[in-house]
Amino acid sequence: MAGREIRRTFAVFPMGSVMKLTNFSARQIRYYEEQQLITPDRNEGNHRLFSLDDIDRLLEIRDYLDEGYSIAEVRDIYKRRKDAHRTEDAKARRLLRDEILNSGPFRQQPHKSNTFNK
DNA sequence: CTTCTGACA
DNA sequence: TGTCAGGA
Numbered sequence: 001m002a003g004r005e006i007r008r009t010f011a012v013f014p015m016g017s018v019m020k021l022t023n024f025s026a027r028q029i030r031y032y033e034e035q036q037l038i039t040p041d042r043n044e045g046n047h048r049l050f051s052l053d054d055i056d057r058l059l060e061i062r063d064y065l066d067e068g069y070s071i072a073e074v075r076d077i078y079k080r081r082k083d084a085h086r087t088e089d090a091k092a093r094r095l096l097r098d099e100i101l102n103s104g105p106f107r108q109q110p111h112k113s114n115t116f117n118k
Numbered sequence: 119c120t121t122c123t124g125a126c127a
Numbered sequence: 128t129g130t131c132a133g134g135a
Contacts, residue, residue: 015121027128045135047121
């Protein structure tokens with residue numbers, strides 16, 4: 001996580017900007033934070049600071065809402081999305097681990113009982 | 119002036 | 128969800 005990545009997660013936008021960019025009221029934005037849909041940072045004065053990722057998510061939430069989904073349903077959508085991403089991640093790690101274990105200096109010697117004949 | 123939390127006449 | 132209070 002560096003370079004391009006940190007820029008999307010770097011929180012710098014104040015409430016007022018996010019309100020204009022998303023057309024949501026401060027009340028709604030704070031509520032979505034309570035629902036764990038976004039996780040803005042805070043500055044020295046306890047004022048929220050939003051990242052581009054936060055804004056993207058809010059715009060996405062607006063789309064779901066416009067499509068008729070309830071906030072509870074949107075919350076579930078992200079929960080499922082995260083779970084799917086996790087199992088996918090675990091799968092990738094297992095494959096990588098097996099790859100490392102079965103090649104190079106960590107290669108496991110296939111133990112044959114008959115190394116003589118043949 | 120902007121944003122924050124808590125509360126609901 | 129809106130809105131008002133009282134503070135930072």
